Amino acid sequence: MGRLTTVAGVRIRATTEDDWQRVRELRLEMLRDTPHAYLETLESALGHDEPEWRARARRGRSATGTVLVAVDGGGRWVGTMGGWLPGPSTAPLLVGVYVAPSHRGPGAGVADALLDGIEAWAAGHGPVLRLMVHEDNQRAQAFYARRGFRLTGNSGPYPLDPRQREVEMARELPPAAGRAEP
Template identity: 60%
Template structure:
C-alpha cells in the first residue's frame, strides 16, 4: 500500500535490522509508551529480533511499518489477539518525530491499515495508553477511541497505570 508518499509494509523476519533500529528509536524517544526498557532491548539477540519482525505475518497478529520515499522506516503499529473473546489489541504505536502530525498522515495511514486488519479479528479495537502520555491519548480520542474507565497496571512501574481505550470497528 502507498499513501501520501509513505509505503505501508507488513514486517517479515528478514526485516529484523530495521525492526530493531525502529524499536530502539521508539524506546529512546518515548520510554513510557512501551512495555520494555531500552536496556532490555539492547540485549536482544538477532534471533529475538527476527522473531519480532516475523510478527508482521503472524496468524491473528500483524506489525505494520510506514516507510518514507527515501526508504526510512518512520512509523509502526502492531496488533494481535491475546484472547478471541477480547478481540484485537493495538500495540507498539510509534511515529518518528519528523513525521508526526496530521499533515504528514503517517499515524492515520497506519491506523487505517490496522483497523482494516482488526475488522477480521473482532468488532472492537482495544489499546492501553500510559496515563502520562497525553499526546497519545489525545491522538486516539481524535480518531474515535473512547476511554472505558478500566485501568491496568503499567508493566514497568507498579505505581503507574495505563488507560484502556476502545474503538468500534
C-alpha cells in the same frame, strides 16, 4: 496487508523476517524517544539476540497479529503499529505504536495511515479494537480520541512501574467481510 501509498510517498507494509535489523533499529529509536510508551526498557531491548529480532519481524504476518511499518521515499522507517489477538475470545489490541518526530501530526498522515491498516486487519477479528496507553501520554490519547477511541473506564498498573497507570481506550469497528456480527 499489501503496500499502500500515503501522504508524501510513505508506504505502509507488513514486516517480514528479513526486516529484523530494521525492526531492531526502529524499536531502539522508539524506546529512546518515548520510554514510558512501551512495556520494555531500552536496556532490555539492547540485550535481545538476532533470533529474537527475527521473531519480532515475523509478526508482520502472524496468525495472531500483524506489524505494519511506514517507509518514506528514501527508505527510512518512520513509523510502526501492531495488532495482536491476546486470546481466542479477546478483542484485537493495538500495540507498539510509534511515529518518528519528523512525521508526526495530522498533516503528515503517517499515524492515520498506519491505524487505517491496523483497523482493517482488526475488523476481520472482532467488532472492537482496544489499546492501553500510559496515563501521562496525552499526545497519544489525543490522537486516539480524534480517531474515535474512547476511554472505557478500565485501567491497570503500568508494568514497568506499578505506581503509574495505563488506561484503556476502545473503538467499535465496522463489520469486515467474513466476520459475522454478534
